[in-house]
Amino acid sequence: MIAQEPTLKNRPEFINVRIKRQNGPGQEPYWELHKIKYEPEMNVISVLQRIAAQATTVDGKRVTPVTWDCGCLEEVCGACTMVVNGRVRQSCSALVDRLLADNPDEIVLEPMSKFPVIRDLMVDRERLFRGLQRVKGWVPVDSYYDMGPGERQLRDTQEQNYPLSQCMSCGCCLEACPQFLKIEVPRKEGETDEQYEARKYAEYDKGFVGANAISQVMLFNNHPTGKALAKERLDALTGPGGIATCGNAQNCVAVCPKEIPLTTSIARAGRATTVHAIKKWFER
Amino acid sequence: MAEKRVAVVGGGLAGLASVMKLTELGVKVDLFSLTPVKRSHSVCAQGGINSCNDQTRQLGDSEWKHFDDTVYGGDFLNHQPPVKEMAMWAPKVIDLMDRLGVPFNRTGEGFIDRRRFGGTLYKRTAFAGATTGQQLLYALDEQVRRQEAEGMVRKYEFWDFLRPILDEQGNCRGIVAQDMVSMEIRSFPADAAVMATGGCGLVYGRSTMSVFCNGSAASRCFQAGAKYANGEFIQVHPTAIPGADKLRLMSESARGEGGRVWVPRKAQDPRAPQEIPDSDRYYFLEERYPEYGNLVPRDIATREIFDICVNEGLSVEDDRMCVYLDLTHIPAAELDRKLGGILEIYEKFQGVDPRVEPMKIFPAVHYSMGGLWADYVKSSDNGLEPGAPENHMTNIPGLYAIGECDYHYHGGNRLGANSLLSCIFTGLFTGPSIVNYIDSQPHDAVSQELLDSARQAEVDRHQHLLTGNEGSQENPYLIHQELGDLMTRVATVVRKNDQLSEALVKVDELHQRAMKVNLSDTGGWTNQNVLFAKALQDMFPLAKCILKGALQRDECRGAHYKPDFQKPPLTAEDPAERRRQAEAWCDEFEANNERYLKSTIATWNADTMQPDLTYEDVDTSSIPPRPRLYGLVGADIIEEVWKERAKAKAEAGQYATT
Numbered sequence: 001m002i003a004q005e006p007t008l009k010n011r012p013e014f015i016n017v018r019i020k021r022q023n024g025p026g027q028e029p030y031w032e033l034h035k036i037k038y039e040p041e042m043n044v045i046s047v048l049q050r051i052a053a054q055a056t057t058v059d060g061k062r063v064t065p066v067t068w069d070c071g072c073l074e075e076v077c078g079a080c081t082m083v084v085n086g087r088v089r090q091s092c093s094a095l096v097d098r099l100l101a102d103n104p105d106e107i108v109l110e111p112m113s114k115f116p117v118i119r120d121l122m123v124d125r126e127r128l129f130r131g132l133q134r135v136k137g138w139v140p141v142d143s144y145y146d147m148g149p150g151e152r153q154l155r156d157t158q159e160q161n162y163p164l165s166q167c168m169s170c171g172c173c174l175e176a177c178p179q180f181l182k183i184e185v186p187r188k189e190g191e192t193d194e195q196y197e198a199r200k201y202a203e204y205d206k207g208f209v210g211a212n213a214i215s216q217v218m219l220f221n222n223h224p225t226g227k228a229l230a231k232e233r234l235d236a237l238t239g240p241g242g243i244a245t246c247g248n249a250q251n252c253v254a255v256c257p258k259e260i261p262l263t264t265s266i267a268r269a270g271r272a273t274t275v276h277a278i279k280k281w282f283e284r
Numbered sequence: 285m286a287e288k289r290v291a292v293v294g295g296g297l298a299g300l301a302s303v304m305k306l307t308e309l310g311v312k313v314d315l316f317s318l319t320p321v322k323r324s325h326s327v328c329a330q331g332g333i334n335s336c337n338d339q340t341r342q343l344g345d346s347e348w349k350h351f352d353d354t355v356y357g358g359d360f361l362n363h364q365p366p367v368k369e370m371a372m373w374a375p376k377v378i379d380l381m382d383r384l385g386v387p388f389n390r391t392g393e394g395f396i397d398r399r400r401f402g403g404t405l406y407k408r409t410a411f412a413g414a415t416t417g418q419q420l421l422y423a424l425d426e427q428v429r430r431q432e433a434e435g436m437v438r439k440y441e442f443w444d445f446l447r448p449i450l451d452e453q454g455n456c457r458g459i460v461a462q463d464m465v466s467m468e469i470r471s472f473p474a475d476a477a478v479m480a481t482g483g484c485g486l487v488y489g490r491s492t493m494s495v496f497c498n499g500s501a502a503s504r505c506f507q508a509g510a511k512y513a514n515g516e517f518i519q520v521h522p523t524a525i526p527g528a529d530k531l532r533l534m535s536e537s538a539r540g541e542g543g544r545v546w547v548p549r550k551a552q553d554p555r556a557p558q559e560i561p562d563s564d565r566y567y568f569l570e571e572r573y574p575e576y577g578n579l580v581p582r583d584i585a586t587r588e589i590f591d592i593c594v595n596e597g598l599s600v601e602d603d604r605m606c607v608y609l610d611l612t613h614i615p616a617a618e619l620d621r622k623l624g625g626i627l628e629i630y631e632k633f634q635g636v637d638p639r640v641e642p643m644k645i646f647p648a649v650h651y652s653m654g655g656l657w658a659d660y661v662k663s664s665d666n667g668l669e670p671g672a673p674e675n676h677m678t679n680i681p682g683l684y685a686i687g688e689c690d691y692h693y694h695g696g697n698r699l700g701a702n703s704l705l706s707c708i709f710t711g712l713f714t715g716p717s718i719v720n721y722i723d724s725q726p727h728d729a730v731s732q733e734l735l736d737s738a739r740q741a742e743v744d745r746h747q748h749l750l751t752g753n754e755g756s757q758e759n760p761y762l763i764h765q766e767l768g769d770l771m772t773r774v775a776t777v778v779r780k781n782d783q784l785s786e787a788l789v790k791v792d793e794l795h796q797r798a799m800k801v802n803l804s805d806t807g808g809w810t811n812q813n814v815l816f817a818k819a820l821q822d823m824f825p826l827a828k829c830i831l832k833g834a835l836q837r838d839e840c841r842g843a844h845y846k847p848d849f850q851k852p853p854l855t856a857e858d859p860a861e862r863r864r865q866a867e868a869w870c871d872e873f874e875a876n877n878e879r880y881l882k883s884t885i886a887t888w889n890a891d892t893m894q895p896d897l898t899y900e901d902v903d904t905s906s907i908p909p910r911p912r913l914y915g916l917v918g919a920d921i922i923e924e925v926w927k928e929r930a931k932a933k934a935e936a937g938q939y940a941t942t
Contacts, residue, residue: 024809039528043633046529052813053761055804064805067812069319072494073530074629076418077323092529093632118465119810129320133433138426139385144308144712150382152394159621162387162412165419166625169322223385 012038015096016058016106017047019066022117026186029117032066033058033106044084044091044099044109045070048121068121075257078168081175082121083110088175090257112175116184125171127183127204131213132169134205135236139226151224164219164265166258173211173252173262179245180208208245209237211252215265221272234269234276243269287312288722291459291474293445293501295321297329297417297704298687299480300424301711302718307428307436309719314472315428316440316461318496322425325482325494326707329417330535330626331401332409333381333704335374339398340406347371350408352907354702357403357581358653358695359842360881360909361514361902366660366692368906369668370709377708378410384423387412389622399540399622401700403581409701414537414625420704444815445501448477448508448683449730449738456682457730460742464815467808469742471735475722478684479505480711483652487823487830488776489768491649492524492533500822502656502689507825510678512886512895513691514654515829519698519843520776522585523609524648525634531648532633534609535626536700538643539578541619544610545569545589546642547598557600557608557642568592573915583697583843584914586647590777593646600644608642649776651703653694653843654829656685657885660692666906668713673721676714682725684718686710691883696842749803749814756802760817763798767791767820767827775830779846784835791831795824795893825888829895833884836897839876851876854918866921870929873911881909908933 014035022029035058036050052065071077073092080091085099085108099107115123174180185200217233220226237243246266253262288311292299295317303313317324336350351371355362382388382396388410389397398407412419431437442464449458449471458473484499485491506512523534523545539545546567548560569588570577580588592598593605600606611619611627616639619627630638657679661672668675676684676692687707694702770790774783798821805813838849851872856862881902886895910926913919 023807041528043527043529049529049761053759062804064807065813067810070495071319071323072325072328073527074328074532075632076327076415076625076629077319077325077494079319079323095633095635122810125320129322129429132426133429136430136433138430139383139423140430141383141427144305144380144427146376146379147383149379149396150385153390154394155390155392158387158390162419165385165387165412165422166415168327168418169320220385225383226385 011040012100012104014038015047015100017051018106018108019120020110021066021120022111024119025116025184032063042096044094044096044107045073045080047096047107048091066121067119076168078170081112081170081172083112083175084108088112088172088255090170093257112171114175114180114182115171116182125169126200127207128169128171128174128210128212130201130204131209132216134209135213135217135233136229137213137216137220139220139223140228141225153224157222161219161222163258163260164215167212167215167260168258169212170257172255172257176251176255177208177210178249178251179247180210183207206241208241211246211262211266214243214246214269215260215262218265218268231276234273237269238273238277243273288719289314289474290718290722291316291472291477292480293459293477294324294480294482294687294689295441296324296326296480296482296687297421297424297707298711299324299478300421300428301708302478302480302686302714303437304424304427304431305712305715306718307431309715311719311722313437314440314474315437316443316445316459318442318444318464320441321428321439322422324421325497326421326704327418328492328494328533329420329704330414330533331537331540332399332411332416332701333378333420334401334408334699334701335378335410335705336371336408337375337378337396337398337410340408343406345406345408347374349406350374353404354693354699355695355907356910356912357699358697359912360695360904361517361841361883362693362695363660363883363903364906365662365666365668365903368666369713370693370706372667373709373713374705377705377712381420381423381708384427386419386423389413399537400579401540402536402576402579402585403699405576409537409540411537411622413621414535414623414627417704420708424708445481445504446742447504447738448680449473449734450508450680451730451734454509454680456680457734460738462742462746465810467746467811469739469746471739473730473735475725475727476682476684476718478686478714478718479656479689480687481689483688484823484826485649485652486819487767487827488649488771489765490527490529490531490772492521492531493650498819498823499652499826500819502685503822503825505656505678505680505683505685506886507822507888507890508680509888510680510683510685511657512654512826512829513657513883513900514833515826515886516775516833516837516884517653517694517696517843518649518775518830519582519651519653520586520647521650522582522589522647523645524650525630525643526604526606526646526648527633532629533648533650534630534643534645536582538609538611538623538626541622542611542614543578544613545578545585545607546610547592547600547607551597552600552602557610558612566598576914580914581697582700583845586777587845589647606644606646609645610642611638612640612642647777649772651694651698652688653691653696653698654833654884655689655691658685658690658692662903662905670713671716671720673717673724675717676710677717677721682721684714686714696844745818746814749801749817750806753800753802756800758797758801760798760801760803760813760820763794763801764820767794767823771827771830775834777845779834779844780848781835781838781846784831788828788831788835791824791827792893798824825895829886832895832897833886837880837884839880841880853916854921862918862921863925866918866925869918869922870911870925877909
């Protein structure tokens with residue numbers, strides 16, 4: 001039922017899939033070529049499922065199934081981000097017919113390069129969630145009891161907030177960002193969970209927080225109760241790894257699968273932090 | 285006193301709501317999830333969340349009517365006290381989520397906008413575009429992150445729940461879980477454990493559910509002695525996009541916003557849908573169900589679409605089954621505002637713009653209405669007793685079940701936009717119950733021996749899977765495919781006893797084969813192969829509950845439909861004869877309820893590797909059961925007879941007590 005690409009006249013019998021694999025953190029990556037039968041309506045997930053079931057490379061060598069991360073397969077959960085044919089995207093919505101139209105010879109799958117590889121195509125994106133903690137991305141309500149409805153909101157406000165609230169923390173914007181650099185913190189021997197986490201977070205907090213978190217600041221600062229923490233969030237953005245790090249490359253907005261107006265958020269956050277800094281200077 | 289600590293397994297709406305409430309009550313929580321909780325399957329819920337509201341109230345709606353719609357829609361299989369409590373709480377849940385920042389769609393004046401969903405005549409459903417589940421989940425995720433920053437929550441993401449730890453008295457004292465990255469298996473002591481692990485769609489291979497919804501956590505509790513109830517009630521959603529890797533949901537909200545379902549009157553009409561004039565279109569739901577139209581309850585819509593394709597041969601395509609779901613008559617701007625999210629999914633995965641061309645859709649497995657059996661305490665007004673420790677506790681003391689993985693609220697068929705409500709409601713409502721349970725316990729430390737032996741059992745299982753089946757050729761992925769195909773064929777829309785019996789034998793075979801899988805990856809780092817094999821093995825006990833439960837239930841109720849036991853419509857034209865038929869119909873209905881208006885309760889028998897089934901009466905203390913008559917010929921006269929009988933019964937009851 002997928003509308004087939006008209007340019008792709010002769011459907012291949014087989015598809016070549018080249019995968020960049022890595023057995024664990026700190027290990028050398030290597031390439032592996034798999035060949036699977038072409039079926040109509042495949043996406044990269046079904047390609048990986050076929051490879052898992054067959055677990056044999058093109059030259060007949062038995063190998064372990066490729067490890068990857070996925071969840072909903074409808075582009076809402078954000079789990080299956082990877083680099084497909086050189087472009088970061090969700091692998092569930094990467095349709096094979098389209099990929100073959102671009103490159104009929106093979107499909108190339110790589111893990112994201114800005115996050116530590118766990119194994120093969122699976123990466124550790126904890127830093128992304130730590131970023132949300134860093135900017136206090138929540139509404140600080142008093143309690144979870146029934147206190148009646150929230151404040152009335154204009155449709156305009158809802159329509160401004162809704163797209164920002166669709167961010168699924170997939171990490172595409174970070175992969176594409178020239179200022180977001182990989183931070184890998186290997187665990188030391190004898191370290192407890194708590195010690196390791198503290199050390200890791202300290203490292204993460206020095207790095208650029210990224211477009212997704214900046215956009216969340218604008219979302220919560222635009223909420224009637226959320227804005228109670230507006231100053232703290234802007235403080236977080238004025239510090240090291242904050243908004244000043246952004247080089248305005250605009251790559252983030254170009255790759256966002258949810259078309260979230262990230263650069264608009266960044267511009268608004270830039271203005272807000274400037275005003276905030278001046279105010280603070282006067283309050284001294 | 286020692287620090288109170290609860291293990292919550294599952295980070296969807298129910299799990300997160302539970303964590304949020306427990307931490308507010310001062311309890312520390314260890315939260316376990318197969319995936320970062322922000323990616324839990326709740327993000328996929330699209331349409332909305334129900335509650336009686338200021339607008340519907342003025343049209344005569346009430347919490348009671350929401351309660352009644354849920355019970356009637358569920359074909360009276362729901363225990364009524366929990367449903368009543370949920371309906372009463374619904375407006376509070378919406379208010380809280382609004383306060384937490386969920387961007388619900390607004391009316392021009394700034395109030396929360398509402399839409400209609402199936403099985404009701406009121407606009408009860410609050411929504412945030414067509415990604416309501418995502419927005420609700422994020423709001424709860426944010427609160428839990430806030431609690432995490434406060435030091436109240438430890439998140440164990442990419443951890444697989446393996447078993448509850450039971451002490452000599454049979455109380456739950458913690459859980460065993462496995463790190464999916466390092467493969468480390470560890471025991472976690474806890475004062476109570478909460479299962480909030482969702483449905484078991486993966487038993488059917490392809491469904492609308494996420495890959496995490498494999499049912500294995502519920503199955504592991506079941507195999508450890510927890511009861512499993514109403515397994516055979518699996519909802520098949522009427523509208524989904526068929527796909528090779530999964531079936532993608534097309535929300536009921538598409539119909540709630542005016543979407544129309546139709547097929548060309550001529551089989552496989554070669555014209556493009558837009559070129560087919562109205563007179564050549566068969567809007568079968570609107571014709572067959574004038575009152576509810578496209579918004580009949582899901583079980584009805586599913587069967588009608590199935591019927592149109594299979595029995596009437598009117599599928600839009602000749603080589604595969606589908607019907608049109610048409611939104612093209614609605615202005616594109618309005619569609620984008622209210623349904624943007626799902627239209628994008630269709631566009632992205634099908635390459636067709638549903639604003640211009642009708643979508644092609646077909647039913648798909650969607651929701652497990654059955655699940656872990658859970659207790660409750662009824663209050664004096666036939667709701668739930670707040671704070672009673674038994675609320676949502678399984679038959680294992682200290683082990684709770686909430687959300688989709690328990691069996692309450694939805695009965696034989698779930699009303700749209702009630703699932704999000706039931707998840708958040710159970711998460712919030714059970715908080716004080718769990719705290720009261722913990723406070724009633726002696727609080728002695730869990731013995732190290734107990735923790736070690738539970739852990740060791742799982743280490744052994746893991747090790748056996750890696751190396752125990754040398755020489756075997758069984759591949760877990762291929763067995764899973766076979767299981768899914770079989771279950772989809774025999775245990776979805778239409779069920780037949782001979783097929784179910786055959787399937788039970790076949791599933792037994794597959795189960796034995798699955799216990800002997802040989803893995804291509806025997807490594808000790810992020811071994812998804814072995815985790816999948818384990819999950820696969822644990823799908824079988826649930827698959828057997830579904831099949832055996834369906835086999836033994838010789839009737840039609842909600843999502844469970846056996847044509848061989850369907851009650852025929854009235855045939856007589858003569859009023860007196862018609863009346864007599866209606867009387868007979870009602871007699872039969874009563875007799876059937878006598879026999880089958882019961883929850884199926886399964887217990888696992890490890891010796892036979894089969895579930896043993898017993899039955900439990902349904903609490904119908906608030907609303908007496910009545911026939912569910914959508915679209916039946918003669919429904920009017922049957923209803924008349926039924927009302928007379930009900931009245932007579934009520935009067936008889938009155939005389940008896942005075």
